[in-house]
Amino acid sequence: MDVAQLFSTRARAGVDPELAIILAGPPPGTLGMTGGFPNPATFPSEELAEIAARLVQDEPGLALQYGPSAGLPSFREYLVERVTHLEGREPALDELMVTSGGMECLDLLCRSLLDAGDDVAVEGPTYLGAIMGFRDYGARLTGVPMDADGLEVAWLRERLESGYRPKFLYTIPEFQNPSGRTLTLERRRALVELCREYGVLIVEDVAYKELSFDGSQLPSLWALAPDVVVQAGTFSKVFCPGTRLGWAVGPAALIAQLSSAKGGTDQCAGALSQRLVEEYGRAGHFGRRLPHARALYESHWVALSAALARHMPEGVEWSEPTGGMFTWLRMPEGLDARELRPAATEAGVAYVPGSPFYVDGGGANEMRLSYSSLDEAQLGIAAERLAGVIQSVPSAARR
Amino acid sequence: MDVAQLFSTRARAGVDPELAIILAGPPPGTLGMTGGFPNPATFPSEELAEIAARLVQDEPGLALQYGPSAGLPSFREYLVERVTHLEGREPALDELMVTSGGMECLDLLCRSLLDAGDDVAVEGPTYLGAIMGFRDYGARLTGVPMDADGLEVAWLRERLESGYRPKFLYTIPEFQNPSGRTLTLERRRALVELCREYGVLIVEDVAYKELSFDGSQLPSLWALAPDVVVQAGTFSKVFCPGTRLGWAVGPAALIAQLSSAKGGTDQCAGALSQRLVEEYGRAGHFGRRLPHARALYESHWVALSAALARHMPEGVEWSEPTGGMFTWLRMPEGLDARELRPAATEAGVAYVPGSPFYVDGGGANEMRLSYSSLDEAQLGIAAERLAGVIQSVPSAARR
Numbered sequence: 001m002d003v004a005q006l007f008s009t010r011a012r013a014g015v016d017p018e019l020a021i022i023l024a025g026p027p028p029g030t031l032g033m034t035g036g037f038p039n040p041a042t043f044p045s046e047e048l049a050e051i052a053a054r055l056v057q058d059e060p061g062l063a064l065q066y067g068p069s070a071g072l073p074s075f076r077e078y079l080v081e082r083v084t085h086l087e088g089r090e091p092a093l094d095e096l097m098v099t100s101g102g103m104e105c106l107d108l109l110c111r112s113l114l115d116a117g118d119d120v121a122v123e124g125p126t127y128l129g130a131i132m133g134f135r136d137y138g139a140r141l142t143g144v145p146m147d148a149d150g151l152e153v154a155w156l157r158e159r160l161e162s163g164y165r166p167k168f169l170y171t172i173p174e175f176q177n178p179s180g181r182t183l184t185l186e187r188r189r190a191l192v193e194l195c196r197e198y199g200v201l202i203v204e205d206v207a208y209k210e211l212s213f214d215g216s217q218l219p220s221l222w223a224l225a226p227d228v229v230v231q232a233g234t235f236s237k238v239f240c241p242g243t244r245l246g247w248a249v250g251p252a253a254l255i256a257q258l259s260s261a262k263g264g265t266d267q268c269a270g271a272l273s274q275r276l277v278e279e280y281g282r283a284g285h286f287g288r289r290l291p292h293a294r295a296l297y298e299s300h301w302v303a304l305s306a307a308l309a310r311h312m313p314e315g316v317e318w319s320e321p322t323g324g325m326f327t328w329l330r331m332p333e334g335l336d337a338r339e340l341r342p343a344a345t346e347a348g349v350a351y352v353p354g355s356p357f358y359v360d361g362g363g364a365n366e367m368r369l370s371y372s373s374l375d376e377a378q379l380g381i382a383a384e385r386l387a388g389v390i391q392s393v394p395s396a397a398r399r
Numbered sequence: 400m401d402v403a404q405l406f407s408t409r410a411r412a413g414v415d416p417e418l419a420i421i422l423a424g425p426p427p428g429t430l431g432m433t434g435g436f437p438n439p440a441t442f443p444s445e446e447l448a449e450i451a452a453r454l455v456q457d458e459p460g461l462a463l464q465y466g467p468s469a470g471l472p473s474f475r476e477y478l479v480e481r482v483t484h485l486e487g488r489e490p491a492l493d494e495l496m497v498t499s500g501g502m503e504c505l506d507l508l509c510r511s512l513l514d515a516g517d518d519v520a521v522e523g524p525t526y527l528g529a530i531m532g533f534r535d536y537g538a539r540l541t542g543v544p545m546d547a548d549g550l551e552v553a554w555l556r557e558r559l560e561s562g563y564r565p566k567f568l569y570t571i572p573e574f575q576n577p578s579g580r581t582l583t584l585e586r587r588r589a590l591v592e593l594c595r596e597y598g599v600l601i602v603e604d605v606a607y608k609e610l611s612f613d614g615s616q617l618p619s620l621w622a623l624a625p626d627v628v629v630q631a632g633t634f635s636k637v638f639c640p641g642t643r644l645g646w647a648v649g650p651a652a653l654i655a656q657l658s659s660a661k662g663g664t665d666q667c668a669g670a671l672s673q674r675l676v677e678e679y680g681r682a683g684h685f686g687r688r689l690p691h692a693r694a695l696y697e698s699h700w701v702a703l704s705a706a707l708a709r710h711m712p713e714g715v716e717w718s719e720p721t722g723g724m725f726t727w728l729r730m731p732e733g734l735d736a737r738e739l740r741p742a743a744t745e746a747g748v749a750y751v752p753g754s755p756f757y758v759d760g761g762g763a764n765e766m767r768l769s770y771s772s773l774d775e776a777q778l779g780i781a782a783e784r785l786a787g788v789i790q791s792v793p794s795a796a797r798r
Contacts, residue, residue, distance in 0.1 A: 101666065
């Protein structure tokens with residue numbers, strides 16, 4: 001039997017090979033600025049050891065059993081409190097559910113909203129996993145251009161005025177993956193008004209929101225307009241990815257549908273993970289731990305930023321993140337980040353080329369640099385190596 | 400914004416309301432023989448407490464981080480050993496992957512194999528979650544009749560000879576959910592030969608396989624014919640559901656596709672859960688724990704079986720499981736398990752009506768009884784109450 005002959009249309013379409021390259025990790029011997037993995041130094045292992053042992057021993061009937069698809073009641077109640085604290089707006093219990101991480105939330109949204117051929121608007125560039133996920137459901141993707149202030153709302157308005165009607169707009173307002181940019185407050189207000197006017201649902205991914213270097217934060221899109229926004233959150237960056245947990249907050253009818261869809265995937269998020277995060281959070285550990293994570297990423301960025309400024313040749317630009325773990329680097333026109341990759345590997349540095357992050361072309365001369373995993377000294381060396389690779393291209397090759 | 404207006408075709412189709420009734424749990428004040436939850440007394444809380452604390456403390460960079468979509472390498476290696484031990488056949492490493500439970504494996508299979516309108520064969524009756532999952536992808540479902548020896552292979556042969564070509568056949572060979580029946584060895588051999596002959600992939604769900612009362616087991620379909628079978632396993636029944644873990648074993652090309660599809664759902668199973676099960680298993684706890692679980696379910700079944708024999712009126716029949724947690728009860732023709740439900744609730748007993756488990760009608764006079772959660776004394780009372788409800792129907796109502 002040739003099982004590949006049985007594959008569905010979507011399976012035959014395959015996946016972007018860039019994702020496999022990212023997941024395989026940086027080539028041996030290179031300093032990797034590739035992945036978006038959080039730094040393990042931010043993981044709360046001491047606090048968790050005690051909590052995990054206690055939960056498994058004291059409440060196996062809850063923490064080790066199946067749970068409701070929407071999440072354990074006590075954890076949902078905790079999440080309501082947490083979201084209220086973070087957002088300054090209290091969701092109703094039926095406006096919130098537990099997910100098995102941020103990507104799973106996007107998948108539940110696709111199941112619940114997308115038929116093949118539906119339009120979806122994303123940022124250009126945007127998260128590679130989201131592009132793949134949306135394409136998997138046959139969505140037609142349109143990239144909304146970005147500048148230093150985030151996605152260009154005026155551009156989207158023009159398109160909507162011309163009759164464009166996406167099922168939803170997917171955006172990462174803070175320290176965006178991959179660009180590191182943050183949507184300004186003015187644009188946030190304009191965006192939710194625009195989407196309300198045209199009946200476009202906003203899917204707001206707040207994966208990095210709590211990782212601002214200075215601890216400050218702008219109001220989320222959901223807080224500004226809970227009627228037209230569903231927020232996808234994850235504990236992967238502020239707690240750890242190993243427990244596969246996130247949340248969705250949005251209109252009750254949509255949350256009910258997402259919960260129902262979850263019954264057909266993993267049925268429920270792990271109860272042990274849910275109780276771990278709940279106990280961790282109720283003990284106040286987020287408030288104690290997060291400042292350390294913010295300081296770590298800031299210190300990494302300061303190091304990378306200084307090294308880029310010192311080593312990069314003229315004509316190379318990069319974004320100035322105020323949180324999160326990414327910067328977006330643009331080389332002079334004519335250079336191609338994919339073509340430079342062998343030379344970069346040779347020089348001992350790794351990055352992710354920019355073009356896969358765009359749904360409609362472009363980005364050949366751009367790249368994503370992650371500063372989450374390497375330490376300050378390594379980031380300095382990595383930047384110097386990368387600068388050397390870029391400088392090694394004969395100027396004749398540049399347009 | 401009316402978000403329901405944005406719902407996809409599959410979301411609008413909705414789900415079987417019976418599932419919501421099951422998930423809501425038995426009505427207050429009733430003895431519930433409804434759910435398929437494992438008994439928490441079988442959960443390994445003592446062993447796990449030590450392991451969980453150690454993993455979180457000693458290896459946060461592994462147990463709390465993201466992992467590969469196919470599973471952590473060390474856990475996959477352990478699973479290869481475990482499957483080899485259980486099946487007497489060793490899968491190659493690329494023939495095995497980690498899933499977030501059995502249902503998620505079915506979802507990955509649907510993503511990878513099904514286009515709308517594809518044919519899928521299931522047992523009649525079969526697992527409600529599978530029916531819903533397959534329908535969600537637009538599959539056309541056909542029920543293969545069962546008798547006491549499991550699915551009727553001769554019936555399937557006739558259909559295949561007439562040109563019927565399902566993408567796959569879904570079967571639960573041991574202590575089937577919901578019927579409690581086990582596919583005989585003779586039929587297993589006939590089934591894999593038939594499916595090999597006609598190029599039909601077999602999806603074998605071994606959720607209950609290790610829960611035989613006497614510890615014995617028949618060769619799995621995968622062990623008999625690894626070229627035409629993909630096996631979906633879960634740790635929910637032999638360990639606990641709260642860690643959301645399972646495995647898939649099958650042809651390497653299919654496993655690669657399932658792993659790729661998993662990148663678009665939850666990206667990877669929880670690393671902490673994977674390391675928990677690995678450490679638990681390597682310490683030999685499965686071998687020590689499983690006999691207790693088998694003895695518990697057997698003792699529950701012995702109690703229920705005796706009570707059914709004592710109290711049920713003539714004309715009522717039930718299956719004789721040799722493992723697992725379900726028996727399938729058939730009332731005389733003309734009785735309707737859904738119609739009897741209010742009287743059963745009134746009498747203080749709850750079951751799941753049979754018809755939702757069939758994809759093409761029938762089963763109105765049948766029901767699933769689970770003996771996993773109630774204790775022996777409760778099961779005796781539940782059977783007596785149920786018998787009273789059935790007897791209360793005037794014989795005129797029976798055909």
